[in-house]
Amino acid sequence: MSLEYPRFAVVGHPNKGKSSIVSTLAHDESVQISNIPGTTTKQRAFPLRIDGKILYELYDTPGFQRARATLAWLKAEDISAHHRPDRVKKFIYEHRDDARFHDEVELLEPIMSGAGIIYVVDGSKPYGVEYEAEMEILRWTGQPSMALINLIDDSNYVDEWKMALGQYFRLVRLFNPMEANFSQHIALLESMAQLKEEWTSGVKESIDIFAKYxxxxxxxxxxxxxxxxxxxxxxxxxxxxxxxxxxxxxxxxxxxxxxxxxxxxxxxxxxxxxxxxxxxxxxxxxxxxxxxxxxxxxxxxxxxxxxxxxxxxxxxxxxxxxxxxxxxxxxxxxxxxxxxxxxxxxxxxxxxxxxxxxxxxxxxxxxxxxxxxxxxxxxxxxxxxxxxxxxxxxxxxxxxxxxxxxxxxxxxxxxxxxxxxxxxxxxxxxxxxxxxxxxxxxxxxxxxxxxxxxxxxxxxxxxxx
Structure with a gap:
């Protein structure tokens, strides 16, 4: 089903600032934010609505918990690249009631329903190979994607993150949801417009409406x-x-x-x-x-x-x-x-x-x-x-x-x-x-x-x- 507005699933490892990014981009203070990992347990949509018109919708999702096991299941059958999205859908169908993969199912569902991907990492922590399973799973979905580097603490490992993320995502941007101003919000929207050709005019219209608002x-x-x-x-x-x-x-x-x-x-x-x-x-x-x-x-x-x-x-x-x-x-x-x-x-x-x-x-x-x-x-x-x-x-x-x-x-x-x-x-x-x-x-x-x-x-x- 085609929607009049773009949707984005904000995904990543637990406690990397996903909910904070959703709250800032959706202008919604009802998004639950906590320093405790695992606060978000179910996907939830937060639309940015102005004068009754939805400009875009963001999904707050649980963090990956069993990424390696999920990727192993996806790779258990030898299939060509164009069948990989179907394989991800099959994973969701077969594990919908499996408590072990609850979080993976919750975060993958909106993506396989047409949402673009915003993958969030903490650039104040070193890059690690454990993130590669998450990024590979997201690549299997076939959905347009970008990565956001959020600096939660004072340390800075942005360069190594950019090197790794650039191999998996079309766009990589720095974005601090606790300090982002209006100009940075607009700049991020302009980046999001580049993810999919069908979204370009809609997101640009949203930028104009947002500025007037x-x-x-x-x-x-x-x-x-x-x-x-x-x-x-x-x-x-x-x-x-x-x-x-x-x-x-x-x-x-x-x-x-x-x-x-x-x-x-x-x-x-x-x-x-x-x-x-x-x-x-x-x-x-x-x-x-x-x-x-x-x-x-x-x-x-x-x-x-x-x-x-x-x-x-x-x-x-x-x-x-x-x-x-x-x-x-x-x-x-x-x-x-x-x-x-x-x-x-x-x-x-x-x-x-x-x-x-x-x-x-x-x-x-x-x-x-x-x-x-x-x-x-x-x-x-x-x-x-x-x-x-x-x-x-x-x-x-x-x-x-x-x-x-x-x-x-x-x-x-x-x-x-x-x-x-x-x-x-x-x-x-x-x-x-x-x-x-x-x-x-x-x-x-x-x-x-x-x-x-x-x-x-x-x-x-x-x-x-």
């Missing part, structure tokens, strides 16, 4: 980030009070309620981003204190993700008359000059006055008898950049992460400013938008469109497309 995920992420951060920055927390003045306890409570809501907005946003990039299992590992208990409102978060006072001045001087070098001259290394030097610059003054406080606190409703204390919208000039850069960092970590990588997301501590940077024009444009958010209310659609496009521009620098 990547771009769409960036768009979806930008839309989500724009809406969520706008909601957070415009949010107002309200608490009923009994007198005309809020007590210290009531003030503390309304501020904590305010912070907790914004934390919740950030956390929900991150969970939705994980779903966009098909990493939804990370939901359970990401809580409101993202990145190793680093709270959104902590000094550590401000230090890593916020802008410096110099950068805030650049962002605040919206007229564009003062450049970064001009601010350097004004600051001159002497902190006491800072206030007087920027005294005539309205934007800069606004930035410095709002650098640390969260928001104004207002008591409303005294005349109406329903008194309440309010906090919000966000007035801290640095906070929007902290929230945005945390989210950009998280998004690029999620987007560039292979699905075989199940480790927690951690900060590569030191220089976030270089890892997630904003140029001066972006800072100025963002500050103009954040000024509107600080007024409260629902931003106009034109403002949100500009904000979304700007976030998309920033995301595109850090996510491959």
């Amino acid at each position: 990547q771009s769409q995920k960036i768009d979806d992420s930008a839309n989500l980030i724009a809406k969520s951060t706008a909601n957070a920055l415009s949010y107002i927390s309200s608490l009923p009070i009994s007198s005309n003045e809020a007590t210290d306890s009531e003030k503390s409570q309304v501020v904590e309620n305010y912070k907790e809501k914004i934390r919740s907005i950030e956390n929900t946003m991150h969970q939705k981003i994980a779903k966009i990039w098909k990493h939804s299992s990370l939901d359970s590992t990401i809580d409101t204190a993202l990145f190793l208990e680093m709270d959104l409102f902590s000094k550590e978060s401000e230090s890593l993700f916020g802008l410096s006072k110099r950068d805030m001045l650049i962002a605040g001087v919206t007229s564009g008359a003062l450049t970064g070098s001009g601010i350097d001259l004004m600051v001159g290394g002497s902190s006491f000059m800072l206030g007087s030097a920027i005294g005539a610059i309205a934007g800069g003054v606004g930035v410095m006055l709002g650098y640390n406080e969260i928001s104004d606190m207002k008591v409303l409703g005294q005349k109406l008898g329903s008194k309440r204390v309010e906090v919000g919208p966000m007035q801290n000039r640095n906070f929007p950049y902290i929230l945005l850069r945390r989210t950009i960092y998280y998004t690029q970590e999620i987007a560039n992460r292979p699905h075989a990588n199940r480790a927690d997301i951690e900060i590569e501590s030191l220089d976030i400013s270089k890892k997630i940077s904003l140029n001066d024009d972006e800072k100025r444009e963002l500050e103009g938008i954040y000024k509107i958010f600080r007024r409260g209310g629902t931003p106009k659609s034109k403002v949100m469109k500009s904000y979304t496009l700007l976030i998309r521009q920033i995301l595109s620098r850090y996510i491959e497309s």
Whole structure:
């Protein structure tokens, strides 16, 4: 039976990274991965499906267990090469219920049903003759095949593996499923297209669809980030009070309620981003204190993700008359000059006055008898950049992460400013938008469109497309 999409059986010795390769290439985190040999006991198909269309299908299979005995059975009858695939089919038929050859039957079945072969080896281990029985069996199937060298550890025996694999497989490629990026995935698909002429157009079409899908995920992420951060920055927390003045306890409570809501907005946003990039299992590992208990409102978060006072001045001087070098001259290394030097610059003054406080606190409703204390919208000039850069960092970590990588997301501590940077024009444009958010209310659609496009521009620098 002919299918509209190519299928590939990922096969090899136990514990060589077959399941990790399936997970990464299928963008499927449901593939079971373990360091314990023999975790995969049955063949299972994992399609890469985009908008309801299957681009290709990968079979995760058990590893070879009795390759030499299997090859001996195949060679027991003297047959010509063109009868070898039939001999393999006969082996499957006669050993389907034989527990000794369970794994061999499971891995050979999809191949003899038309799947191409992706043979996986660990290039960090020396080549051994015990692999030759496996490769010879695969050659007997007559199916198009390629080999992937996966470097699981630090040692490197790639050259000897290439020499051996090249004698059995048409194509040999290096591929690390734990680190593979979008470009490497596309390059591997282009190699897979060469295995069989009938697959070429289908795989090339899949590459085009896959690239558009990547771009769409960036768009979806930008839309989500724009809406969520706008909601957070415009949010107002309200608490009923009994007198005309809020007590210290009531003030503390309304501020904590305010912070907790914004934390919740950030956390929900991150969970939705994980779903966009098909990493939804990370939901359970990401809580409101993202990145190793680093709270959104902590000094550590401000230090890593916020802008410096110099950068805030650049962002605040919206007229564009003062450049970064001009601010350097004004600051001159002497902190006491800072206030007087920027005294005539309205934007800069606004930035410095709002650098640390969260928001104004207002008591409303005294005349109406329903008194309440309010906090919000966000007035801290640095906070929007902290929230945005945390989210950009998280998004690029999620987007560039292979699905075989199940480790927690951690900060590569030191220089976030270089890892997630904003140029001066972006800072100025963002500050103009954040000024509107600080007024409260629902931003106009034109403002949100500009904000979304700007976030998309920033995301595109850090996510491959």
